[in-house]
Structures are given as C-alpha cells and as structure tokens.
Amino acid sequence: MLPTPYVTCDYEKVYEPSEDSFLLLDSLEDEQLFLKDRFKNKLTVVSEFGPGTGIVLTFMMQNHIPTMGNSLYFGLDISPWAVKTTLETAKKNDCDKSYLDCIQTDLGSNLRNNQVDVLVFNPPYVPAEKVPLVPADEKDIHTWLDLALEGGKNGMVVTQRVLDNLGNILSPDGVAYILFCAQNRPEEIVKDMIDNYSWKVELVKQRKAGWEVLSVYRFSRR
Amino acid sequence: MKFLTTNFLKCSVGACDNSNDNFPLRYEGSKCQIVQDETVEFNPQFLLNILDRVDWNAIVTVARELGNQSLPVTKPQFTHQNGDANTASNLTEDELAVLQDLHVLLLQTSIAEGQMSCRNCNHIYHIKNGIPNLLLPPHLA
Ligand SMILES: C[S@@+](CC[C@H](N)C(=O)[O-])C[C@H]1O[C@@H](n2cnc3c(N)ncnc32)[C@H](O)[C@@H]1O
Ligand SMILES: [Zn+2]
Ligand SMILES: [Zn+2]
Numbered sequence: 001m002l003p004t005p006y007v008t009c010d011y012e013k014v015y016e017p018s019e020d021s022f023l024l025l026d027s028l029e030d031e032q033l034f035l036k037d038r039f040k041n042k043l044t045v046v047s048e049f050g051p052g053t054g055i056v057l058t059f060m061m062q063n064h065i066p067t068m069g070n071s072l073y074f075g076l077d078i079s080p081w082a083v084k085t086t087l088e089t090a091k092k093n094d095c096d097k098s099y100l101d102c103i104q105t106d107l108g109s110n111l112r113n114n115q116v117d118v119l120v121f122n123p124p125y126v127p128a129e130k131v132p133l134v135p136a137d138e139k140d141i142h143t144w145l146d147l148a149l150e151g152g153k154n155g156m157v158v159t160q161r162v163l164d165n166l167g168n169i170l171s172p173d174g175v176a177y178i179l180f181c182a183q184n185r186p187e188e189i190v191k192d193m194i195d196n197y198s199w200k201v202e203l204v205k206q207r208k209a210g211w212e213v214l215s216v217y218r219f220s221r222r
Numbered sequence: 223m224k225f226l227t228t229n230f231l232k233c234s235v236g237a238c239d240n241s242n243d244n245f246p247l248r249y250e251g252s253k254c255q256i257v258q259d260e261t262v263e264f265n266p267q268f269l270l271n272i273l274d275r276v277d278w279n280a281i282v283t284v285a286r287e288l289g290n291q292s293l294p295v296t297k298p299q300f301t302h303q304n305g306d307a308n309t310a311s312n313l314t315e316d317e318l319a320v321l322q323d324l325h326v327l328l329l330q331t332s333i334a335e336g337q338m339s340c341r342n343c344n345h346i347y348h349i350k351n352g353i354p355n356l357l358l359p360p361h362l363a
Contacts, residue, residue: 041267041271042271042274043268043271043272043274043275045230045275069265069268070267070268070271072226072230072272074227074230078357080355083353084351084353087352087353096261097262097263099224099226099329101223101224101227102353103223103227103231103353103354103355103356104353104354104355104356104357105234105354105355105356105357106234106357106358106363109234109236109356109358110231110232110233110234110356111230111231111232112229112230112231112232112245112277113232113239115230133360134357134360134363
C-alpha cells in the first residue's frame with residue numbers, strides 16, 4: 001500500500017474523497033509499472049480533470065507516478081474552490097518540489113492539442129435530469145458541489161464530452177484513466193469506443209461500493 | 223502560474239481551433255506581476271526533457287511579451303542530446319549555463335497576477351493568485 005495524502009477542507013464546497021476517489025488511487029497504484037515502462041525517461045504531462053480536493057494528483061506526485069522527477073502535473077477543475085483546494089492539498093503534503101499548476105476551466109477546452117500523456121478523470125457520474133449550469137457567483141457553493149456529482153442523462157453527459165474529444169487531448173502514446181458507475185453502462189460505452197473509434201480499452205479495477213459498482217477503465221490508441 | 227505552463231494553454235473558444243492564432247495566448251506584460259521562486263531545484267535532465275517537448279517559438283514569443291528579449295530564435299541544441307538516460311552528465315559548462323538560465327525562466331518564474339488574450343478572438347482571460355481562469359461566459363462556451 002502506497003501512502004495516501006492527508007486531505008482536509010470544507011466539504012460543503014469541494015467533493016469529499018469517497019469510494020470512487022480511492023478506487024482511482026488503487027488503480028493508479030496497480031498501473032505504476034505499466035506507466036513507468038510506457039514513458040521511461042521521457043517527460044510526461046499529467047492532467048487531471050476535476051481534481052476536487054486534489055487527492056489523486058497529490059497521491060501521484062507523492063508516489064512519483066508515472067515517473068520520478070520527470071512529470072508536469074496539471075489540475076483542471078471548473079470549480080474555483082476545487083482549484084484552490086488542490087493547490088493547498090499539494091502544499092500540505094510537501095509536494096512543492098513537483099511541477100503543479102491548477103487552472104479553472106471546462107474540461108480540456110484550453111489545453112493545446114495532443115499534449116496529455118496521462119489523463120485522469122473521476123467525473124460527475126450520477127444520473128440527473130441535467131448537468132447544473134455554471135454559477136455566476138463563487139459563493140453559490142451548493143451549485144458548485146452539485147457540479148461535482150450530477151452528470152445528466154445516464155450520468156454520462158460530462159464523461160461523454162471527454163470521450164468524444166479524447167483523440168485531441170491525448171498525445172500519441174497517451175493513456176486515460178476514467179471512472180464509471182454501473183448506471184453509466186460502461187460496457188456499452190467501452191464497446192462503442194473500441195468498435196467505432198478504434199480505441200484500446202482495458203478494465204483496470206472494479207469494486208462494489210455500497211449499492212454502486214464502480215469501475216476504472218484505461219483508454220489508449222495502442 | 224508557472225512560465226512553462228504558457229506552453230500548454232490555448233484559447234478555450236472552440237471556434238478558435240480552426241485558426242493558428244489560438245496558441246500561445248498573448249500575455250500583457252505591463253499587466254502581469256511576475257514572481258521568482260528560487261527554491262525550485264535545478265535538474266539538468268528534467269530541463270533537457272522539457273526542451274525536447276516544448277514549442278520553442280511559443281516560449282520565445284511569451285518571454286518577449288513578459289520583457290525577456292534574450293532567448294535565441296532557434297531552440298538551443300546540445301551536442302550529446304540523443305535521448306539516453308545519462309545525457310545530462312555529458313554537458314559542457316556552457317551548455318549547463320544555458321540550461322540554468324532556462325530553468326530560471328521556465329520553472330522558477332511565475333505569473334502571480336495578470337491577463338492574457340487570444341490572438342484570434344481577443345477574448346481576455348485573467349490570472350489571480352497564480353490561478354488562471356479559462357472558463358468562458360455562457361454565451362461563448
Ligand atoms: C466526483 S468529483 C471528483 C473529485 C476528485 N477527483 C476525487 O476523486 O475525489 C468531480 C470533480 O469534477 C469537477 N468538474 C465537474 N464538471 C467539470 C467540468 N466540466 N470541467 C472540469 N471539472 C469539472 C467538479 O468540480 C469536481 O471537483
Ligand atoms: Zn442540489
Ligand atoms: Zn480565441
């Protein structure tokens with residue numbers, strides 16, 4: 001078991017690390033060797049969409065995933081509270097030596113194309129009538145937190161935007177780790193990505209969490 | 223936001239993807255507050271790997287906008303730069319000095335407060351407390 005970050009913040013504003021977050025940590029721990037081998041001594045650009053508290057990015061920096069001293073980490077969250085908290089969590093865990101920048105933005109819309117080597121995303125995956133509108137006011141913390149959870153139809157609206165754009169986000173050797181819950185119908189989605197868009201997709205980890213079944217899949221071109 | 227991050231940010235407006243002017247963003251030197259963090263340690267191998275990867279023209283452009291005119295127009299080449307793991311150990315003193323300067327610019331320099339805009343659509347983005355905000359207002363998203 002690798003060490004996990006110390007996280008504390010106001011969970012009225014930012015998504016509290018839960019079973020999904022921990023499944024992602026465990027998945028990345030399992031993938032350590034795969035990633036080391038894939039990127040060897042090259043520079044790797046790591047981007048997390050929706051880092052929330054920053055628990056996943058901080059875990060990666062702490063444990064030198066994917067590589068030791070050779071990675072740039074970017075946290076991209078729509079919530080102003082999440083970007084601030086991600087920077088704070090990194091600091092509290094003495095990750096100041098790692099290269100980390102956080103950006104308030106909508107998914108990868110501001111990233112230069114084909115630069116991300118490792119993408120990590122624990123999306124708002126809960127089925128809901130619709131994805132909440134982005135609040136105009138920072139103080140509307142209730143809506144910012146809803147944005148962390150509510151994923152519209154089948155809980156897939158936000159994740160599907162990332163899947164549709166994956167070819168523009170990832171570098172040629174890039175890999176994406178994306179979390180799903182059973183209601184997202186991940187088997188169908190994965191089949192579509194393989195059959196219709198020629199992605200290579202592997203199930204990394206699956207776990208029952210209460211009444212939910214969560215899974216993490218790895219997407220790559222080869 | 224660290225200087226090197228400017229090499230990864232484009233305009234968020236989807237329509238600007240069809241222009242060649244959505245990257246790099248245009249940084250308003252007079253409106254940017256620059257800070258240096260001298261505690262970031264110099265790692266020549268990291269710098270070599272970064273150089274391998276960056277869009278050099280964009281680095282030069284942004285450096286000029288922020289008041290640094292000293293970069294050469296072509297990416298510095300290193301005699302032993304051949305991708306093997308111990309490359310950095312073969313560097314000459316002059317080469318190390320070049321990397322040290324780049325270390326100061328790319329990794330130690332940050333924009334704490336400031337603004338930048340898209341060369342294509344002119345949309346303005348802000349940096350506050352070191353955090354860039356590239357969210358678009360609803361009518362542009
Ligand atoms: C389920 S939480 C995951 C938080 C954290 N990664 C974890 O595992 O604990 C989803 C995160 O995605 C962010 N988010 C939601 N929609 C987003 C979007 N369109 N662009 C960027 N981030 C978004 C939310 O603010 C929230 O921090
Ligand atoms: Zn609500
Ligand atoms: Zn633009």
